[in-house]
Amino acid sequence: MNLFDVYPIINIEPVKGEGCFVFDAEGTKYLDLYGGHAVISIGHSHPYYVKKISDQLSKLGFYSNSVIISLQNELAEKLGRISGYPDYSLFLSNSGAEANENAIKLASFHNGKSRIISFKGAFHGRTAGAVAVTDNPNICAPINPRDHVTFLPLNDLEAVETELKKKDACAVIIEGIQGVAGIVSPSDEFLKGLSELCAKYDTVLILDEVQSGYGRTGKFFAHQYAGIKPDIITTAKGMGNGFPIAGTLISPKFTAKHGMLGTTFGGNHLACAAAIAVLDIIDKDHLVQNAEEVGNYLIERLSKVAGIGQIKGRGLMIGIEFPFPVGELRSMLIKEEKVFTGAASAKNVLRLLPPLSLSKSEVDMFVGKLQTCLSKLQVNSL
Numbered sequence: 001m002n003l004f005d006v007y008p009i010i011n012i013e014p015v016k017g018e019g020c021f022v023f024d025a026e027g028t029k030y031l032d033l034y035g036g037h038a039v040i041s042i043g044h045s046h047p048y049y050v051k052k053i054s055d056q057l058s059k060l061g062f063y064s065n066s067v068i069i070s071l072q073n074e075l076a077e078k079l080g081r082i083s084g085y086p087d088y089s090l091f092l093s094n095s096g097a098e099a100n101e102n103a104i105k106l107a108s109f110h111n112g113k114s115r116i117i118s119f120k121g122a123f124h125g126r127t128a129g130a131v132a133v134t135d136n137p138n139i140c141a142p143i144n145p146r147d148h149v150t151f152l153p154l155n156d157l158e159a160v161e162t163e164l165k166k167k168d169a170c171a172v173i174i175e176g177i178q179g180v181a182g183i184v185s186p187s188d189e190f191l192k193g194l195s196e197l198c199a200k201y202d203t204v205l206i207l208d209e210v211q212s213g214y215g216r217t218g219k220f221f222a223h224q225y226a227g228i229k230p231d232i233i234t235t236a237k238g239m240g241n242g243f244p245i246a247g248t249l250i251s252p253k254f255t256a257k258h259g260m261l262g263t264t265f266g267g268n269h270l271a272c273a274a275a276i277a278v279l280d281i282i283d284k285d286h287l288v289q290n291a292e293e294v295g296n297y298l299i300e301r302l303s304k305v306a307g308i309g310q311i312k313g314r315g316l317m318i319g320i321e322f323p324f325p326v327g328e329l330r331s332m333l334i335k336e337e338k339v340f341t342g343a344a345s346a347k348n349v350l351r352l353l354p355p356l357s358l359s360k361s362e363v364d365m366f367v368g369k370l371q372t373c374l375s376k377l378q379v380n381s382l
């Protein structure tokens with residue numbers, strides 16, 4: 001059987017990981033500033049994480065949500081405390097798209113409405129409901145109708161109010177920082193205004209923190225810079241450090257009814273053990289503060305590199321904008337300098353989403369390698 005060929009892949013196979021590095025079978029070492037797609041939060045193959053998952057697997061790997069799973073309560077308690085949302089409830093699933101599907105369903109159950117407001121450049125996942133609120137018609141199939149979705153420009157409160165005044169909006173869904181679009185941030189003022197407008201017009205505010213959450217921006221959730229409390233928050237990528245798990249965090253104003261949401265695999269023993277280990281390390285090693293500190297250092301170092309345009313984002317969710325498309329630079333970084341970075345739909349943006357444990361010396365290493373590539377590119381273009 002062949003693999004269904006949907007991914008344009010890089011011709012490298014990492015077989016081992018350690019901290020912010022991965023290695024191929026020949027032992028070539030790569031600095032991972034892509035974090036396996038913003039997923040690796042505490043670093044690759046962290047020994048404590050490996051032990052917690054292995055210990056759990058040797059006891060019980062899985063049982064269904066029809067019985068007590070105390071690990072879920074332990075995870076909810078820790079996540080509530082560390083994220084600053086102890087009064088919210090948690091629904092566990094397996095992926096970011098699912099977390100968003102559940103958020104959208106809950107919003108609609110809650111206020112009975114069905115129109116969704118999303119934003120230009122938004123990415124919320126690939127499943128039917130999530131892809132419909134994603135601003136990319138190319139990944140929407142004809143069976144994924146989106147006539148119930150309105151896409152508005154980011155940071156335009158007036159446009160939002162005009163829509164909300166129609167009183168039929170079930171929810172507004174917005175990323176803490178848009179990742180796929182190329183690290184595009186809603187302003188703090190916009191988020192504050194959005195939060196007030198949603199309350200005023202009985203519309204649920206859903207913050208998609210699947211990529212921007214879990215400490216990545218230097219706060220546990222990116223929206224916390226704006227000092228708002230959304231009705232629903234979704235999280236996934238960094239939550240399991242690669243083990244599939246996602247969460248929908250739900251404000252106390254929502255009432256749960258038996259059967260309204262459900263999943264077979266969501267919140268299973270192994271996934272919870274992984275997510276608990278991740279939170280333990282984030283907490284003990286102060287990785288949220290590290291993301292802020294090392295992120296600021298990275299921004300400062302990059303600001304002195306010649307040939308770079310704007311530097312966007314916060315903490316360790318950084319977009320470097322260049323005055324040219326980054327394809328060649330990115331493949332040079334991988335092939336010649338052994339550094340993984342991410343692309344974005346904005347072709348001139350290099351996306352950095354490293355493990356939150358990144359150190360300043362790893363930043364120095366990257367900046368040196370980036371400078372080498374930039375001077376080579378300059379020579380080539382002469």
Ligand SMILES: *Cc1c(COP(=O)(O)O)cnc(C)c1O
Nearest residue numbers: 095096097123124125175210211
């Ligand atoms: C990755 C991502 C998703 C989808 O998560 P999956 O786990 O791939 O389903 C949703 N929203 C944002 C902001 C993401 O970055």
